[in-house]
Amino acid sequence: MRLSRSFIPTMKETPAEAQITSHRLMLRAGMVRQTSAGIYAWLPLGLRVLKNIERLVREEQDAAGAQEVLMPTIQPAELWKESGRYEDYGKEMLRIKDRHDRDMLYGPTNEEMITDLFRQSVKSYRELPQILYHIQWKFRDEVRPRFGVMRGREFLMKDAYSFDIDHAGAVQSYRKMMLAYMRTFQRIGLKAIPMEADTGPIGGDLSHEFIILAPTGESQVYYDATFEEMDYLSAGAGGFSHESAEDLERFFKAMTTQYAATDEKHDATKWAMIDAPRKREGRGIEVGHIFYFGTKYTKSMGVRIAGADGKPVHPEMGSYGIGVSRLVGAVIEASHDEAGIIWPDSIAPFKAVILNLKRGDAACDALCEALYAKFAGTALYDDREDRAGVKFADADLMGHPWQVVVGPRGAAAGRVELKRRATGERVELTPDEALARIG
């Protein structure tokens, strides 16, 4: 993408309405614009990050055997009256009347609807287990929306729902999703910690929230060093497979026996018993939440399927959420410096930015164009007629992992400067060496 023709409106000034780092940087980098209180439009740079995160979330859901569906945003109120949650949800639910005066709502979550789809179609234990997920916009009418996409009213969520014939199956599904989540966050470049949590309005008796570490995070967290050392992606010995019940048990044990708590749930007595060198404290942000709630919805909504002995059974359910749009902000809270964002390679909007320090200089222009063509769409080309200082500042602000700096002297000598955003390290290379380094 050529920056001169791109809809990437960067800002020099920090907008007054933005109270937290990620909100400020997302506005300044031209990633999003607010269209109503707590509602955002995603501009090209922001959308690329959102879609990269969505892709990693999807890949790990698929790898865990979950099937993707897509439920609509607008739901009928009847389903929520059936489960008994229509009144519970209060003013956070955006309630709507259609032209025929029917009660509708903008879905804040989908337990009722997925249970309804399930009961229409699944008749026998033979069709289980199933995990269904979708990645769809949700709405929660927060009374004071703020913190940008971290707490928006319209937000993108991945929510999954598991259906099992018994408790043992449901526990297996819960562990599978927990592993999928840890893999997802690791691939996004985040350190995540599952923490036991209250079940709230979803209900049920087992629940974990996933906190990622970020220096500017919203809560204080206390945890054992184990969580910093784990590798959820390694496949060999010591790794974890979704397919192996033993692996899942070992994984779940590792996640639930080591100390981890937010300040709300912090237990000073237990904390005191941990070896000092294993103690870690930091700030964290909640980015996911999983629930096992058994037959809560299958009972209230009258869902029964044939069990192995032919008798009708209420299937056991769990639900599993990741805040996809929230993660964009959370990654920035976890990875930035004074100059701007530092994208992890896996979700960066572009691999690299090419900085043409002297537009109109024949050697600079030719070298930049040649490089840009070789990147085949994976690089942003700063071809604006602007001062070098503006380009350096915008490149740091936007946070591309690599900067390829092309100046007139270097271009004449067939050299570029390659800067790694995360470390600030700079080296002079030939263009081909730079491309090889970026990979």
Added chain:
Amino acid sequence: MRLSRSFIPTMKETPAEAQITSHRLMLRAGMVRQTSAGIYAWLPLGLRVLKNIERLVREEQDAAGAQEVLMPTIQPAELWKESGRYEDYGKEMLRIKDRHDRDMLYGPTNEEMITDLFRQSVKSYRELPQILYHIQWKFRDEVRPRFGVMRGREFLMKDAYSFDIDHAGAVQSYRKMMLAYMRTFQRIGLKAIPMEADTGPIGGDLSHEFIILAPTGESQVYYDATFEEMDYLSAGAGGFSHESAEDLERFFKAMTTQYAATDEKHDATKWAMIDAPRKREGRGIEVGHIFYFGTKYTKSMGVRIAGADGKPVHPEMGSYGIGVSRLVGAVIEASHDEAGIIWPDSIAPFKAVILNLKRGDAACDALCEALYAKFAGTALYDDREDRAGVKFADADLMGHPWQVVVGPRGAAAGRVELKRRATGERVELTPDEALARIG
């Protein structure tokens, strides 16, 4: 995907509520389920098709130089009061009050919002031309929603908006989008014809709708044979490039000088002047609509940018829509037979289905598993414990382009039967030959 564990609830009976072919087949093949009047959940099989179409639409928008953004579904009423369309839209607009009693709405289209985003950021003619698009759910509160996803209330639309400094630029953008549309429809496997249209509530003075040919289409169409003969994808001599103004002019001329009209606009006098062998009649379905409306919104919403001479100018706009979810139904109307759907290869949910005619037979199971592994996710495996007749019927109903039929005698001899859904042609081959044929 293994069918025994998939959420693909096929139905033998035709649901009573479905009046048209695509609606019947989408319900029977387990692609969608209605969740409220005119609102659908997309189940795994349907979602795969929807996403394939979305991908082709996106690729052609990107190839034409359009930039992807993502605007929210919920919009503030103020923007529509500013343009003067808030009252015009009537009861089709889903109007909402949030918890602070502010007037909001579920966007039926996005001219106002994109114009607002543009005016916040773009200041100079140097940043033009720009074409911005998004693929997002829309809502139109139809009084009697019917015909399944062909006329749903919540529907997925690709809408693009062009901004140019003058009329000549706007015409160029209009032609680019028209070419992108014809390429998109050809890649989806459809015969499309652009027809001059009324501008309706969008306004403006140039508009075309895109009709695709389908035997069960909603309107009668009359057109010159030229449209059946054109190839929009060929790149060589006679082909059309987005980048060449001459190509775009030649393309636009070809599209607008040959006769094409729906029965509403049919002109018997003009029709009589066409050579009989060039006359074509058929049924068609509208799947896209493009508009040039100049400064309608930039004037009403007070958008000015600096022109080349430094004087402020109202940019010229166009808007360009494709009904993405509607296209799923439209393709089925265009491509089906008595037994079910016939997917074009480019958008099929799976390349192939593997039919295991005798589950439990060691040779059948082993051969099917080996084939399934080789397809690496691109095939559906019908591993259900069901009669062969059920599997044949479901395979034809779901419409996968290829069927790989594995029976016990063939498996013992290392042979499979390969059936092409579109032609019914069957051949006996080794598994490797079958894989090579499918490609």
